[in-house]
Amino acid sequence: SYELTQPPSVSVSPGQTARITCSGNAFPKQYAYWYQQKPGQAPVLVIYKDTERPSGIPERFSGSSSGTTVTLTISGVQAEDEADYYCQSADSSGTHYVFGAGTKVTVL
Amino acid sequence: EVQLLESGGGLVQRGGSLRLSCAASGFIFRNYAMSWVRQAPGKGLEWVSSLSGSGVSTYYAESVKGRVTISRDNSKNTLYLQMNSLRADDTAVYYCAKISAAAGIDYWGQGTLVTVSS
Numbered sequence: 001s002y003e004l005t006q007p008p009s010v011s012v013s014p015g016q017t018a019r020i021t022c023s024g025n026a027f028p029k030q031y032a033y034w035y036q037q038k039p040g041q042a043p044v045l046v047i048y049k050d051t052e053r054p055s056g057i058p059e060r061f062s063g064s065s066s067g068t069t070v071t072l073t074i075s076g077v078q079a080e081d082e083a084d085y086y087c088q089s090a091d092s093s094g095t096h097y098v099f100g101a102g103t104k105v106t107v108l
Numbered sequence: 109e110v111q112l113l114e115s116g117g118g119l120v121q122r123g124g125s126l127r128l129s130c131a132a133s134g135f136i137f138r139n140y141a142m143s144w145v146r147q148a149p150g151k152g153l154e155w156v157s158s159l160s161g162s163g164v165s166t167y168y169a170e171s172v173k174g175r176v177t178i179s180r181d182n183s184k185n186t187l188y189l190q191m192n193s194l195r196a197d198d199t200a201v202y203y204c205a206k207i208s209a210a211a212g213i214d215y216w217g218q219g220t221l222v223t224v225s226s
Binding site for chain 2: 035048054084097098
């Protein structure tokens with residue numbers, strides 16, 4: 001089975017850069033997707049296909065990939081970026097999805 | 109505007125059954141695969157099941173295989189999840205989600221809470 005490993009938490013001061021890694025043997029064969037979830041709300045897609053940003057998502061959110069690790073970078077972090085972030089991919093067939101355990105981003 | 113509205117959640121006894129529904133609007137429903145994703149209280153996201161736009165192809169997580177059935181009615185723009193033999197660890201908020209071939213899970217509903225009592 002596929003597993004995705006994320007750090008449980010990341011702390012960052014406003015205006016600094018937050019980097020959240022996600023490692024797993026699904027990569028690089030399968031794409032990575034990133035979701036932001038604020039308390040009491042549904043997840044929101046912030047990055048798809050490793051590096052693509054949906055319309056309406058601020059440019060400070062970016063994604064990258066290197067081998068079996070993908071990274072979500074938030075440049076110039078703002079207080080409103082405090083949330084849980086989940087990476088997601090799929091098995092080799094692309095039909096069974098897997099999520100990382102999530103990373104809580106705290107803005108100091 | 110894409111909207112996904114789940115319903116059917118509630119309190120059910122262990123071993124019982126429940127059917128969740130998701131009413132979709134704002135896109136051509138039959139053209140898109142759909143998924144259910146759940147989140148236990150205070151925990152992370154867990155993919156539960158997906159099915160193709162036609163409803164022919166279905167996929168299940170091992171944790172629910174044999175106990176849940178995903179289906180859709182494209183004439184009613186509605187997605188379903190029939191859950192049987194419910195267990196305490198099925199307690200979660202269940203999200204309906206739209207899958208885009210280009211962008212993955214691009215829209216989520218607000219979720220419906222299922223609580224399984226022992």
